[in-house]
Amino acid sequence: MSKTDLRPALSRMLPYTPGEQPPPGKFIKLNTNESPYPPPQEVIRAIQDAATGPLNRYPDPTARSFRNEASRVLGLPSPDWILAGNGSDEILTILVRGFVGEGQKLRLPYPSYILYRTLADIQGARWEQTPFLDGWHLPTMFGQGDADLRLVLLPNPNSPSGTIVPKDEIAKLAESLPCPLVVDEAYADFAGDNCLDLVRSHDNILVTRTLSKSYALAGIRFGFLVGSPAILGKLGNIKDSYNCDYLATVAATAAIGAQDWLRETVETMNQTRARMETRLAELGFNVTPSKANFVWCTHPSGEHEAMHQFLKKNQVLVRYMNFPDWGDGLRISVGTDQQVDACLMLLERYLS
Amino acid sequence: MSKTDLRPALSRMLPYTPGEQPPPGKFIKLNTNESPYPPPQEVIRAIQDAATGPLNRYPDPTARSFRNEASRVLGLPSPDWILAGNGSDEILTILVRGFVGEGQKLRLPYPSYILYRTLADIQGARWEQTPFLDGWHLPTMFGQGDADLRLVLLPNPNSPSGTIVPKDEIAKLAESLPCPLVVDEAYADFAGDNCLDLVRSHDNILVTRTLSKSYALAGIRFGFLVGSPAILGKLGNIKDSYNCDYLATVAATAAIGAQDWLRETVETMNQTRARMETRLAELGFNVTPSKANFVWCTHPSGEHEAMHQFLKKNQVLVRYMNFPDWGDGLRISVGTDQQVDACLMLLERYLS
Incomplete structure (x- = not known):
């Protein structure tokens, strides 16, 4: 073993490869x-104004301006139902770190977003894939688990299929699962429906959102988690103190207001x-x-x-x-x- | 145990409390x-230009524009000696996740930057504090360890003292340690000296930097790690794919050029x-x-x-x-x- 070896779990993992990002303009x-x-004009103006703002000061650690606006727009009881992050990627990392210990297990459907497997690998955790049934339904066993199962991740709409699991099925899965069910709603704005109301009726349902897709802001890295304040308060302790950039928060606040x-x-x-x-x-x-x-x-x-x-x-x-x-x-x-x-x-x- | 309990290690930890951030203007x-x-004028102009840039596209996953400019300014052999992150906080998180497994150990001097302890707690790892000697020297034992010791963190200059450990002492510590020695140089620009050349002579010395202090950019969240390309390549696999915001990267690139x-x-x-x-x-x-x-x-x-x-x-x-x-x-x-x-x-x- 050398002085600079990474954790053994990491030397075995396959890194996640995102889609190709060629220089702009060529493809x-x-x-x-x-x-x-392009994102809404309000976003561009907000960034240009903020460029002369207090860049020398640390940003609001909890992105309150964004959470105020987002909770209003999404009809949530209060801003405490929202945890903001540096893209929904960071939110997913926080969730895996929060719930899944080394050797424990997370579950995802298959085929689906394989980043979840990488997040399990980084954590030294195990992952388990449940194949979708014909018609992109999930088998009952997707909602069953033992004490080792600490997190279940379900992109809805799913990638690569673009399909959705109906809300009543999601509610039933959460009820039978022994752990949190994260509904990754990166694409929900294109679906016409979402699971935000399930978060209020089921405290083990958590919903992730991103501004990278429907809000045209992949460049600024801003995502958020919707869940009960008790759980979000605890998860907030494991994020970096100042995880949300000032400019990104300003841009995200303007974007979520542009309904x-x-x-x-x-x-x-x-x-x-x-x-x-x-x-x-x-x-x-x-x-x-x-x-x-x-x-x-x-x-x-x-x-x-x-x-x-x-x-x-x-x-x-x-x-x-x-x-x-x-x-x-x-x-x-x-x-x-x-x-x-x-x-x-x-x-x-x-x-x- | 409830469905939404966090990992047991997390329920015991004390969260890190950053300094108070009151609304601007009052204090x-x-x-x-x-x-x-305020940051240099070039930064403000660069952000205002970038506001009409490709915000709808994912940013460069490796912040190449910044790494090119920074490696030139810092006299590093190539951009591959730099890993960029969402503030040096994220870099520190990546380091702890990369090197320290559950139950393993990291070391820090005392009194020092207590965030390191929180990072160990989040990882389910142990931390060990070595008190500074009179005159803010470090005892020989700070450079000794067993197989469980997987990371040593040394802020230089240190906080809260503002003191530095001389470079020849740091080189000796790295030589005797069984693991990486991270020199956290958040404040090095105010010290007139730094450990960048030690990174080239000692592959277990890694240096973290931030743009939050000397570059007046705490708001935009940008930090970086300097280390050998072999190690940084492996650490890069455990960061979020798009950890660096497009606007932050543009701002940081302009800032590092403003020597x-x-x-x-x-x-x-x-x-x-x-x-x-x-x-x-x-x-x-x-x-x-x-x-x-x-x-x-x-x-x-x-x-x-x-x-x-x-x-x-x-x-x-x-x-x-x-x-x-x-x-x-x-x-x-x-x-x-x-x-x-x-x-x-x-x-x-x-x-x-």
Whole structure:
């Protein structure tokens, strides 16, 4: 053993690889589910004003301005139902650190967001994948567990499928589980429904949100957790004291206040998504109907990797994903109509 | 056990309490070692430009623009000697998670930065404090350890004392230790010397830096680690993928390039510090000569807590600190000359 060896658990882990991030401008990026639109004007103005603000001072440790506005917009009883973080990635890290000890276990559905496995690996914990049933339902056993099971994570809508598990099923899962059930609602604004009311009826349901997708703010790193104040108070003790940047907090506060902008942008993107789904089906793809800002599709030819390469050669990035024991396919983010048309035309050319 | 209990290790821990952060404008803040000056103009302009940049896109996962500029300014062999984070707090969290497993041990000097203990507690690890000797030297045993000792943390300059351990002593400690030695250089720009060259000669020496103090950017949350590329590559796997905000990275890149501004600001603050030290001594305080942007002082009357309250009542915040088995005193940040004069006048009034 050398002086600088990392913990043994870490030397065995496979690091998480996010989608490719090429220099701006070169590609049409439909690979990481970012918004193709700029954030609301209010956000840009707020950042420009804040640039001459108290940058030399530590930010509010609890991002109160954001929590006040968000609790009002989301109809929560008080700002204490919100814990803010440096992206929902940090929130997920806090949750795993908070609930899962070395050797204990977290559960996720499969195929799903594989970052959860990396978070378990970093913690020296175990992870367990429960395959979705046909039609993207979850088996009853997803809601059962022993004392070692300390956290269950469910992206809803799910990635890569874009599907949702109905709320009544989620409530039942939480009731039978021996631990917290985290509903990762990164894409919920595109779904028309969400689990925020379940947080109030079930204290072991926690909901994560991000401003990276529907609010077009992946660059500023801001996410949050909704849960009962008793639990959030304890989780707050394990975050870094000043985890939320002043500029990011200002931007997030302006963004969450821009609900008219959100409604219009989501409506536009959902219309583009419907066109994508129709056209992909016409091209022979099997398309999973999506409630998120991306579409999962497979083609009978099975040439997904080749399609991905062909698109990339033509300056369009989509996500090729291969899930062992399950299958591969393409996850294509909802871009602007023009970006999506470019992608669809290239796929048509590839297939002809 | 309830469904939502945190890990047992966490229910026992004492959360870290950062210095008070009142609403801006009400107090002269000399309690959290922020810069009293605004950041360089280049930073403000860079943020205002970036506000219309690609906020909807994920940021560069490795903050390359910053690492390029910082490695040039600091004379490092390449950007791969730098790992960037959401404040040096996040860097410290990554270090503890990377090296110290549940039940293993980290070491810190005493009195020192007690956040390190909280980081150990969160990890379910143990911490061990080694008291400084007279004259703020470290005993030989600070450099000795068994297999359970996985990380040693040394703030240099130290807080609350503002003192430094000489570089040749640090090199010797690293040579005898069985684990990494992290030199936390949050305040090094005020000291006139640092351990960056030791990182190249000793692969178990790692240096943390922050832009919160000397660069006047506590609001934007940016810090970094300097170490050998082999170690930083492995630590990079356990950070969140997009830990550095786009705006913060732009601001930090502009700031680290403003070396003339840094030299002038540090010189001004060190002159103010000298005046503070002289005047506090005239008022009867025992003053520890400081190499940082704060001064630690005690008074023969022992009335430190009362002085703190008196100052607060008069809108001046300083940090009252009480270290069990060691003693208490006041840690006063170096503000502007005007801010420092207000504080000194109030102390004179209290003592007369």
